[in-house]
Amino acid sequence: MSTQQEEGKFQAIISHAKEYGFVFSSSEIYDGLSAVYDYGPYGSELKKISVITGGNP
Numbered sequence: 001m002s003t004q005q006e007e008g009k010f011q012a013i014i015s016h017a018k019e020y021g022f023v024f025s026s027s028e029i030y031d032g033l034s035a036v037y038d039y040g041p042y043g044s045e046l047k048k049i050s051v052i053t054g055g056n057p
Contacts, residue, residue: 022046 014037022043024054026036039047 017043 014023018025020042021040023037024040026038
């Protein structure tokens with residue numbers, strides 16, 4: 001798979017996650033760095049489940 005295809009898939013995943021409240025760009029919330037993401041309500045719950053089930057935090 002080419003780098004351009006991988007980048008397109010990554011952008012699609014981020015777009016979906018932002019649309020459904022899993023993550024938000026920090027720059028949208030705090031006017032900070034645009035490359036940093038914060039967990040939304042669903043993202044923080046998903047992280048909690050991952051930690052409980054033995055996944056990496």
